[in-house]
Amino acid sequence: MPRIEDSLKAFIGIMRLSDQFERILKGEIAKFGLNTTEFAVLEILYHKGDLPIQQVAEKILIASSSTTYVVDKLQAKGLLERKQCQKDKRVTYAAISSKGCQLMDEIFPIHETQISALFANLEDQEVSQLRQMLKRVAQTHQ
Secondary structure (H helix, E strand, O other): OHHHHHHHHHHHHHHHHHHHHHHHHHHHHHOOOOOHHHHHHHHHHHHHOOEEHHHHHHHHOOOHHHHHHHHHHHHHOOOEEEEEOOOOOOOEEEEEOHHHHHHHHHHHHHHHHHHHHHOOOOOHHHHHHHHHHHHHHHHHOO
């Protein structure tokens, strides 16, 4: 019985922490006129380069229809562009624009510092252990 109780408490703790982290992230990103999904799309393109829109949806875990909507919004803001695949005209890539790169150059260092601060109460080794434990839990349910 203690295992079940501890598991439930761990789950509740993770969910509360997730909500807290999301509120902090939303507040910081909103200052730049973005929502969390828009930021996630820009962030993945900023770090990975051009990606098929379908892969963007898979990497940030949202529905394809939502991704199209977000890509449309970011394109209207001039933060990304659509590019047709030269080999397969059915595939469209999302590519961060120079304006989008400039925005991420400004936002991402702030984001990194803020994320690091969220874990300030943990030692480096504890952060690493936490990552490994969360990875193990995630792998159990893939």
